[in-house]
Amino acid sequence: MASHEEPEDIQVEVEREETEREQPPAPVRPHPNTCPVCNSHYREDELRDLLRVCRVCGHHFPVGAEERIEQLADGGSFRPIAEGLRSADPLAFTDLRPYTERLSEAEVATGLGDAMIAGAATIEGMPCVLCSMDFAFMGGSMGSVVGEVFTRASDVAAERGIPLVSVAASGGARMQENVLALMQMAKTVCAVDLLRESGVPYVSVLAHPTTGGVIASFAALGDFVVAEPDALLSFAGPRVVQETTRETLPEDFGRAESSLEHGLIDAVIKRPELKDELGRILRLCAGGTLVPMELDSETAPPPGIMARVLRFLRSTPHGPSHTNGGPA
Amino acid sequence: MNSRLPTPFRGLRRRLAERAAESDIWDAVQLARDDGRPYTLDYVEHLVDEWVELHGDRQGTDDHAIVAGVGSFRGRTIAIVGHQKGRDLKERAFRNFGMAQPQGYAKARRIFALADRLGFPVVTMIDTPGAYPGVESEQAGQAAAIAQSMLEMVRLRVPSVACVIGEGGSGGALAIGVADRVLMLEHAIYSVISPEGCATILWRDVNQRRKAAAAFKPTARFSYELGVVDTVVPEPSGGAHKDHERAARLLGDAIAHALDSIEAEPIEQRRTLRRAKFRRMGVWLENGVVVGEKEPEPGALVAGD
Numbered sequence: 110m111a112s113h114e115e116p117e118d119i120q121v122e123v124e125r126e127e128t129e130r131e132q133p134p135a136p137v138r139p140h141p142n143t144c145p146v147c148n149s150h151y152r153e154d155e156l157r158d159l160l161r162v163c164r165v166c167g168h169h170f171p172v173g174a175e176e177r178i179e180q181l182a183d184g185g186s187f188r189p190i191a192e193g194l195r196s197a198d199p200l201a202f203t204d205l206r207p208y209t210e211r212l213s214e215a216e217v218a219t220g221l222g223d224a225m226i227a228g229a230a231t232i233e234g235m236p237c238v239l240c241s242m243d244f245a246f247m248g249g250s251m252g253s254v255v256g257e258v259f260t261r262a263s264d265v266a267a268e269r270g271i272p273l274v275s276v277a278a279s280g281g282a283r284m285q286e287n288v289l290a291l292m293q294m295a296k297t298v299c300a301v302d303l304l305r306e307s308g309v310p311y312v313s314v315l316a317h318p319t320t321g322g323v324i325a326s327f328a329a330l331g332d333f334v335v336a337e338p339d340a341l342l343s344f345a346g347p348r349v350v351q352e353t354t355r356e357t358l359p360e361d362f363g364r365a366e367s368s369l370e371h372g373l374i375d376a377v378i379k380r381p382e383l384k385d386e387l388g389r390i391l392r393l394c395a396g397g398t399l400v401p402m403e404l405d406s407e408t409a410p411p412p413g414i415m416a417r418v419l420r421f422l423r424s425t426p427h428g429p430s431h432t433n434g435g436p437a
Numbered sequence: 438m439n440s441r442l443p444t445p446f447r448g449l450r451r452r453l454a455e456r457a458a459e460s461d462i463w464d465a466v467q468l469a470r471d472d473g474r475p476y477t478l479d480y481v482e483h484l485v486d487e488w489v490e491l492h493g494d495r496q497g498t499d500d501h502a503i504v505a506g507v508g509s510f511r512g513r514t515i516a517i518v519g520h521q522k523g524r525d526l527k528e529r530a531f532r533n534f535g536m537a538q539p540q541g542y543a544k545a546r547r548i549f550a551l552a553d554r555l556g557f558p559v560v561t562m563i564d565t566p567g568a569y570p571g572v573e574s575e576q577a578g579q580a581a582a583i584a585q586s587m588l589e590m591v592r593l594r595v596p597s598v599a600c601v602i603g604e605g606g607s608g609g610a611l612a613i614g615v616a617d618r619v620l621m622l623e624h625a626i627y628s629v630i631s632p633e634g635c636a637t638i639l640w641r642d643v644n645q646r647r648k649a650a651a652a653f654k655p656t657a658r659f660s661y662e663l664g665v666v667d668t669v670v671p672e673p674s675g676g677a678h679k680d681h682e683r684a685a686r687l688l689g690d691a692i693a694h695a696l697d698s699i700e701a702e703p704i705e706q707r708r709t710l711r712r713a714k715f716r717r718m719g720v721w722l723e724n725g726v727v728v729g730e731k732e733p734e735p736g737a738l739v740a741g742d
Contacts, residue, residue, distance in 0.1 A: 197727050199663060199720040202652050204639035253719030253729065260716060282608075282629045284639060287653035288665050291629040292718040294608060295615045298587040299712040305588075306708075322629070325568075325608040329584040344580040344608070345570030349634070353570050363575055371576045 144168050160380045169317065169337050169380055173219065174226045174243035177276050177316075181384050182230035182239060189228040190238070191261040194254045196223055200287060208285040215246045223254035224279065227262035232274065233388030235395060237312075238266040240275040244318070249279035251323050252286040256293030259327060263300035272310040272394055274387060277328040280346075281321015294326035301330045310394040312387060315342050315365070315374065333390050335376045336365035337383070342374070459651040466650050469604050469626040473678030475685065477504055477519030477562040480602065483685030484692075485510050485517070491548060500541030502533045502569070503613075505548040507557060511693055516552035518545045518613055519562030522603070535604075536569035539582035542612050549589045558696055559590075559597040561613040566631055568609030583612040590615040591711055596699035598692050601625045601657075601666065602677075617711055618695040621657045621666040622688065624676050628655035664718060664729075668695070 143150045147166040151159070160180055161170035172180065178187055195212075202208040216222065224246040230239045240262050242249045259275070266273040282290040304311050313331025315324070317340035325344050328334075336342060343350075343363030351358055361367040365377045378386050468474075481488055485508030493499040504521040507514060520537065523529035537545075545561075552559045568579055590597060590613070597616035605614070605627035621627060630638075632650035637643050657669045670691045677684035702710060720729040 193724045195722040197720050197722045197729075199730070200652070200654055200659075204649070204652060253721040256719050257721055284630055284635050284653065286720075287629050287655065288627050288660050289663055289719055291607065291611055291627075292665055292715065294584075294611055295587055295591075295715045296718050298584060298615065299591055299715045302588055302591045302708075302712060322608055325580040325583040325612075326587070327584075329581040330588060342580075343575045344568060344583070345575065350570045350572060350575065354572070356572050358572060362572065367576070371578070373576075373578050373581060 141170075144170075162380050167338070167379070169339065171244055171278065171317065172380075173245060174221060174224075174241040177241045178226070178228070178230070178239060180380075181232055181241075181274075181276070181387065182228075183232065183234065186231040187228045187239070188230070189226065190265055191227055191258045192222070194222055194257060196252055196254050196286070198285075199253075199289060200285070202285040202287075204285075211247060211285070219243055219246045221246055223258070224249045224251070225255045225258045227258050229265065229269075229271075232384060232391060235272075235388060235391035236269075237272045237274050237391060238262045238269075240273070242276060242278045242316075242323075244278040244280075244316075247283065248281075249277075249323070250281060250283035250290070251279060251293050251297075251326075252283035252290045253293065255279075255283075256296045259297050260300040263297075263304055266309050266311075267303050267307040270307065270309055272312060272391055273304060274312045274314065274391075275327065275331075276314040276316055277319040277323050278316040279319055279321070279323035279328075281323055291322065294322045297327035298330065301327050310390075312390055314378075314383065314387075315340055317341055320344065320346055320363075334374045335378045335383075335386065336368065336374050338365060338377055338379055340365045342368045459647050462651045462654065462656060463632075463647045465624060465656045466626055466632055468624045468676055471676065471678050472522070472524050474603050475677055475681045476524075476564060477517070477521050477602070479681055480519075480562060480685050480688060481506070481508065481517060483682055484508075484689045485515075491551075492544075494540045494543035494547060496540070496543060498538075498540035498543075500533075500538050500544055501531055502535050502537040502565070503541035503544055505544060507552075510560075511689070513696065514557050515560050515696075516548055516557040517560050517562065518548050519602075520565040520610075520613075522564060533569060535565040536567060537565065537609060537612075538569050538571070538574045539577040539579050542568075542582040542586040545613055546586050546589045549586075549593060553593050553595055556595060558595050558699075559593060559616070560692055561597070561599045561616065563599060563601045563605045563610045563614055563627075564603035565606050565609050566604055567606040567634075568612070583608045586612040587615045591715075592708060593711075594704070594707060596696055596707070597711075598695045598699070600670070600688060600692065601627050601660075602688070605655075606631055615711075615715065617699045617707070617714070618668070619666045620668045620670050620688070620691050620695060621660055622670050622677060622684075623657055623672045625657055626655035627657075627660045627665065628653060663720070 142156050144163040146168040149163055149165045161172050198208045221243055225240055225242045227240040240259055263273055311331050312333045313328050315336040319328050319342050324342055341363050347358055347362050368374045369377050488506055488508040490506040505518045507516050520535045521532050522535035523532040599614040599616035599619045601621040603625055607630055632646040633643050635649040636645040660666045661669050668691055670688055673680040673683040
């Protein structure tokens, strides 16, 4: 039996060597707390207090999914939905490294199960369901888990008649899940369709970067679409466009400001003003008269349900306290 | 048996098997892209009588990468929307290699709305490397155009059937693929990105496209096993390019069968059922248990004939 174990070991080592040789050298990156625009450097706690916006030049640093929720949700109001979901590896996908290895690395680096977390919360006292993406988890890519988390969050929003707010930061669909990842575009669009049928408002916030299959699905379909300054918002990335068309790209190609100019988004909002703006939108939505457009489905709520839900939620001391989307 | 072989041979055997699988999948990719394969208008010619082609998005553009129209198909009036590729240089350029711009998806949406108003079932034909990546396309809202096209399909009150007839590339393909039934030709491919794009991003080397294709398995068989397509439609032996007429007949049978089965479902639940279909897609782990893996129905792999 011992002779049986030995060759196994050798085989593994050979594979590892091949992998290392194929790996290109890691690019030298500036410290994550150093501003890439003006080189100002911040202590971690300092940058956190600044909402990760450079005090000198206004550059917006990336924000993790959990920290984003801390920034936007009222203290202690967040109740998670669809916890405990992890990516499987249905294709047994290996590129330079196995998908499972990339997943565990991302889990360790971010402390998250996948690239999106969601929960019920209040923003400036207004109840909503909040989804937040993390670019640090495999480029915020959307696979089966992101699609499912978004869908369950939308289901809760539609059921309770409270608005959905999503903050996207993603390179697009997750290649390691190939066609299943592609289908998450259709799945999340179906989730938005349910929100629309239920007459529930959907606010989509686009952070840097929101590209590919995420901007071409749920993120583009908000009733309100706002973006952070300088966020890259394009379907095809600048490199792909450059290589395909040989065109010289405008300097502001796909950036939030340019998207605003071309009528693709409603507003560019600086991060320190984002919570105020979301609060304003949610208050305005609550002040409208909800007229369901189509009552042909059993899922559409009767008129006025949102007002009733809001009254109910305000009457409970902790706002939305229980979610039925995920395990307790 | 395997473990009795000396290690070098075991490694070699494994590598040979891998290489064989790799070349199988790469052959499939090349076959799906073969310019002798029937394109959307070829299927229209064989499947539909009284064809009226419709043009333009009514906002200033007619995108030639997407063709659309209304025709009579085995006793039903249906609307057809599909990507269109070209065969010679001139036609290829005219069709922009089947890569649609936002105006093309606006055209598709217009036809979807028209079909919904007039009660024509919608049949789409998917055959594109992807949506066109250009500066102007981006500025005209390529991403939103794709998302809205999908949303329009979800909302349809009429039955819809999507057919992946060649290359189902990325969001540009799925934009017209959110239907009650999704059919896929035996030698078509469906993927989130082209093998070249995947190789460039994950291997950082476009020459690894064979490996990329083998890793992400874009073939009809795998798409069916993953629950993404409902039916794999057989092609004439050797592939659809060998016999357009027969390929069209086989696809026509599958479309007719799909329309019949959709029409048997209650119409007031159509939108809910369609959403539920896509709601189920995906495979993940929930508290350590795999969720979403499909149990293939025996015999459903091949339809028609």
